[in-house]
Amino acid sequence: MQHQLDKRTIIVDTDPGQDDAIALLFALAAADRLEVRAITVVAGNVPVDRAARNALVVRDWADCPEIPVYAGCPRPLVRDLTTAESVHGKSGLDGVHLHEPHAGLAAGHAVDFLINALRSSPEGSITLCLIGPSTNFAAALIQAPDVARRIREIVMMGGCYFTRGNVTPVAEFNVYVDPHAANLVFQSGIPLTVLPLDVTHKALTTPVRIEKFRQLGNRCGSAIAQILTSYGRHDIENFGVEGGPLHDPCVIGYLLDPSLFLGRRVNVVVETQSELTLGETVVDWNGLTKRAINAFWINDIDADGFYSLLTKTVARLP
Ligand code: BDR
Ligand code: CA
Numbered sequence: 001m002q003h004q005l006d007k008r009t010i011i012v013d014t015d016p017g018q019d020d021a022i023a024l025l026f027a028l029a030a031a032d033r034l035e036v037r038a039i040t041v042v043a044g045n046v047p048v049d050r051a052a053r054n055a056l057v058v059r060d061w062a063d064c065p066e067i068p069v070y071a072g073c074p075r076p077l078v079r080d081l082t083t084a085e086s087v088h089g090k091s092g093l094d095g096v097h098l099h100e101p102h103a104g105l106a107a108g109h110a111v112d113f114l115i116n117a118l119r120s121s122p123e124g125s126i127t128l129c130l131i132g133p134s135t136n137f138a139a140a141l142i143q144a145p146d147v148a149r150r151i152r153e154i155v156m157m158g159g160c161y162f163t164r165g166n167v168t169p170v171a172e173f174n175v176y177v178d179p180h181a182a183n184l185v186f187q188s189g190i191p192l193t194v195l196p197l198d199v200t201h202k203a204l205t206t207p208v209r210i211e212k213f214r215q216l217g218n219r220c221g222s223a224i225a226q227i228l229t230s231y232g233r234h235d236i237e238n239f240g241v242e243g244g245p246l247h248d249p250c251v252i253g254y255l256l257d258p259s260l261f262l263g264r265r266v267n268v269v270v271e272t273q274s275e276l277t278l279g280e281t282v283v284d285w286n287g288l289t290k291r292a293i294n295a296f297w298i299n300d301i302d303a304d305g306f307y308s309l310l311t312k313t314v315a316r317l318p
Contacts, residue, residue: 008127008152008255009035011117013072013110014248015044015132016054018088018095018231022310023131023248024055025220028062029313030256037117037126039069040110044132044177045084046092048074051132054092056101061220063318065103072110072136076178084173087234095230096223114140118147127255130156130185131248133174138181141188153191155251158182159268159281160197162299166239171279172197175270179279183270186294194268195250196281198299199261203250204243205232209307213314220317246310253306254298256313260305263298267291 012027014020027034039059041052052071059067075081091098106113114136118126128151130137137154140147158174159182165171175182185192205228214225232244254261267289271280283297 007033007035009037009125010127010129010255011037011040011114012129013040013042013132013136014055015042015046015051016058017045017051017092017132017248018227019246019248020045020131021054021058021093021227022224022246023252024058025062025224025314025317026249026252026310027129028064028067029220029317030252033256034252036067038106038113039067040072040114040136041069042072042110042132042136043074043081044174045088047081047083048072050092052105053101054098056103056105057093057098060099060102061223061318068106070106070108070110070113073139076133076135077138077180079178082167082177089230093227096226110136111139111143115144115147118150119144121150123149124152126150127152128154129251129255130154130158131251133178134158134181134185135178138178138184141184148188148190151190153193154185155193155195155254156185157195157200157247157251159194161281161283161285161297163197163201166197166235168279170277172281175281176279179270179272182279183272186268186270189294192294193254193296193298195247195254195298197245197247199301200245200247200250201241202301203246203303203306204241205246206243212311216311216315218315218317220314224314249310250301250306253309257305257309260302260309261298262300263296265293266295266297267293268295268297
């Protein structure tokens with residue numbers, strides 16, 4: 001796959017969420033390479049109003065009041081909402097003090113914003129970062145299928161194949177919460193890169209890596225260190241990993257330096273019927289089905305390179 005390292009315009013669709021907050025800071029810090037057009041918020045780790053409040057708080061930490069934050073769908077397309085407060089805490093941003101946001105949400109619904117922003121952008125110009133359940137974008141695509149051609153690439157955190165699930169034995173949280181939306185994304189025909197648990201479970205925190213954020217001496221480095229000190233307990237206890245997997249920041253890391261990642265172009269279908277395996281990402285790694293390729297599935301990372309890029313990038317923030 002050819003990787004163009006020019007400046008990209010991105011929209012980040014998110015459910016902050018501890019690792020989402022770090023992904024947002026990573027993106028906002030990389031202003032030389034990423035123009036963040038907006039942050040759109042979806043229900044996922046916590047209900048949408050709490051996730052939206054958290055996005056506003058993170059925007060304040062980065063001192064980027066000009067970047068609009070839109071609240072979006074309060075529940076998945078078909079299913080009831082499943083949240084992950086056991087992982088991210090009741091606030092969604094466990095471990096750090098949350099102030100009253102300095103400014104409010106942008107007027108309007110995130111789905112309307114997505115449709116209008118995409119329709120008014122040139123073809124193939126916007127990169128969409130999906131780091132929560134895909135509900136907002138799926139709703140936009142159902143309402144306005146023509147927006148697909150405005151998108152250059154979707155880069156999403158979701159799914160698992162070599163690694164087992166983190167919410168059921170076979171399903172990863174973002175895909176499990178809204179499998180119907182995720183499957184729409186996979187079958188949309190839009191260029192799609194996926195950062196699944198297979199890779200994020202290789203991007204683990206360690207005490208040394210966390211300390212490096214603290215040592216930056218800036219507000220955002222300190223917020224990240226505080227979040228990461230509480231983050232990961234759930235995964236360490238339940239999945240036997242040695243640190244907290246930095247899922248969502250892998251999306252931004254991939255955009256900034258794809259040479260840190262390895263993957264394969266494959267066909268992926270999301271299970272939406274079976275109760276037992278709902279939300280499983282069925283990856284045809286060896287091309288057995290001859291189904292058309294629809295995703296670039298990442299399964300490896302230079303974790304030291306990734307943490308060093310993340311640390312040095314957030315060093316630019318207040
Ligand atoms: C994903 O689920 C959420 O809890 C995280 O923020 C991440 O987007 C990992 O499965
Ligand atoms: Ca997330």
